[in-house]
Amino acid sequence: MTTVLGCIADDFTGATDLAGLLARSGVRVSLRIGVPEAPPADTAAFEVIALKSRTAPVAEAVAETRAALRWLQAAGAQRFFWKYCSTFDSTPQGNIGPVAEALMADLGTDQTIYCPAFPENGRSIFMGNLFVGQQPLAESPMKDHPLTPMRDSNLMRLLAPQVTRPVGLADRLTVAQGAEALRARLAELAAEGTAHVIVDAVANADLEVIAQACRDMPLMTGGSAVAMPLPGLYLADGTLAADAPKAVAPQLKAATIVLSGSCSAMTNAQVADYLARGAPAYQLDPLSVAETGAQPALNWLADQDLDRAPLIYATADPASVRTAQARLGVAAAGEMIEATLSACAVAARDAGARRVIVAGGETSGAVTKALGVTQLDIGAEIAPGVPWTYCTSAGHRMALTLKSGNFGAETFFTDAQEAL
Ligand code: ADP
Numbered sequence: 001m002t003t004v005l006g007c008i009a010d011d012f013t014g015a016t017d018l019a020g021l022l023a024r025s026g027v028r029v030s031l032r033i034g035v036p037e038a039p040p041a042d043t044a045a046f047e048v049i050a051l052k053s054r055t056a057p058v059a060e061a062v063a064e065t066r067a068a069l070r071w072l073q074a075a076g077a078q079r080f081f082w083k084y085c086s087t088f089d090s091t092p093q094g095n096i097g098p099v100a101e102a103l104m105a106d107l108g109t110d111q112t113i114y115c116p117a118f119p120e121n122g123r124s125i126f127m128g129n130l131f132v133g134q135q136p137l138a139e140s141p142m143k144d145h146p147l148t149p150m151r152d153s154n155l156m157r158l159l160a161p162q163v164t165r166p167v168g169l170a171d172r173l174t175v176a177q178g179a180e181a182l183r184a185r186l187a188e189l190a191a192e193g194t195a196h197v198i199v200d201a202v203a204n205a206d207l208e209v210i211a212q213a214c215r216d217m218p219l220m221t222g223g224s225a226v227a228m229p230l231p232g233l234y235l236a237d238g239t240l241a242a243d244a245p246k247a248v249a250p251q252l253k254a255a256t257i258v259l260s261g262s263c264s265a266m267t268n269a270q271v272a273d274y275l276a277r278g279a280p281a282y283q284l285d286p287l288s289v290a291e292t293g294a295q296p297a298l299n300w301l302a303d304q305d306l307d308r309a310p311l312i313y314a315t316a317d318p319a320s321v322r323t324a325q326a327r328l329g330v331a332a333a334g335e336m337i338e339a340t341l342s343a344c345a346v347a348a349r350d351a352g353a354r355r356v357i358v359a360g361g362e363t364s365g366a367v368t369k370a371l372g373v374t375q376l377d378i379g380a381e382i383a384p385g386v387p388w389t390y391c392t393s394a395g396h397r398m399a400l401t402l403k404s405g406n407f408g409a410e411t412f413f414t415d416a417q418e419a420l
Helices: 012-023 058-074 096-107 155-162 179-191 204-214 230-237 265-276 286-292 295-302 318-328 330-350 361-371 412-419
Strands: 005-009 029-033 046-050 079-083 112-115 123-126 129-132 167-170 196-199 219-222 256-260 281-283 311-313 355-359 375-383 386-393 396-403
Touching: 005 012, 005 058, 012 029, 012 046, 012 079, 012 361, 012 375, 012 386, 012 396, 046 058, 058 079, 058 096, 079 096, 096 112, 096 155, 096 219, 112 204, 155 167, 155 196, 167 179, 179 196, 179 204, 204 230, 256 265, 256 330, 256 361, 265 281, 265 311, 265 355, 265 412, 281 295, 286 295, 286 318, 286 330, 295 311, 295 330, 318 330, 330 355, 330 361, 355 361, 355 412, 361 396, 375 396, 375 412, 386 412
Parallel strands: 005 046, 005 079, 029 046, 079 219, 112 196, 112 219, 167 196, 256 311, 256 355, 281 311, 355 396
Antiparallel strands: 029 375, 123 129, 375 386, 386 396
16 A cells, blocks of 8 residues: 555664554554665555664765655655654764755755654653653763764754754743644744754653644654654544554464574573573574584474474673683674574574564574565564564565564563464
8 A cells, every 4th residue: 555654764673663663553564674676565554664874874874765765755655754763873973964854855845853752761852852761861871882972962962963954942841732832833943944853752642742743744753752643643634544454463383483692681581581481492602603503503403393482592691702702703703693593593484483583683684684584564562662573484474573682571582472
């Protein structure tokens, strides 16, 4: 069907997060990994294109985003959403501002909003200042991020050096007065030539107001949360027909494989929980993988009953990870593990697994690539920001869930199986 909202996200897990929130409406949401090479076909009401542009050189990020925009326009979309991190991850060069300005130019629009707030996850904006929980952004752990250290909490000051046109604020006092007041404030700013408007939000009710006031803008930008009310608004006013295609969960065999390449604290707890339940499991030791490759893991897998959802994991505590990295090199250790888990995913699929649970952002990228998956339909939410997705791999319909490091509860691996 014709796409109603075209979304572009600057990284994969961000795209999944946004797609999951849009899918809470029940309407079909489709996620594409990278800009599809083929022209749009079998498009959904909500299309999300996942890029890997958060820390790419500005020109590259702009070019990729423009290509994504063209594809979404070809899918029929007339409204667009530019999704970045709720901690506004960027540098004085970009990429949030330059990408927004390029999209505005292509869409011929003079104004957009910026609302990275995600109150449910502790991201709020007041008087243009972004808070992470109770801390201003610049006092949160984001101040030490290796690629995008955030050393200022004021979104106007953060955005201004990234753009060529004036930056302004629609503050919480306006938002609290409702959509009409916010629209009036945006019009006032537009009349003054303010192209880029930061919008305060401290609670979900604020996001409802903002979505309502801005729903007809050609371009909105923000974290995932401000987009969440849009499907409901489109359904309510008929922009989206009440009988718009719903997400359909395919009937799939229970055969499952669990693959874990994340070493985050939460994933360590999730693996420990799954082991404690007596799940069949095989631990990948990077040092032995370096010697023997994937074969021993594949041999083990071949003997498993996939209905028991066996786990193959490289997940380890920080000290073991450091040891392996010191011996093999950080990148080489990571690539070896990713290659092994990817080979296991393909072997499990060929042995009949139709449900694949993956832990780890980079690991997820490697596994989807190995499975040849470039399009995912969003299904049931397992944990906030982590849905099941449905895809086709080597002609088989499959369910895939891709969890980045710190997401999900300790019981995630069993939660995922129960959610299908
Ligand atoms: P997260 O989402 O937690 O950041 P990722 O999959 O993005 O997880 O990153 C984890 C990286 O660490 C991957 O490249 C993975 O291959 C690598 N890795 C996993 N286990 C080990 C290990 N035991 N030793 C060294 N590197 C590992």
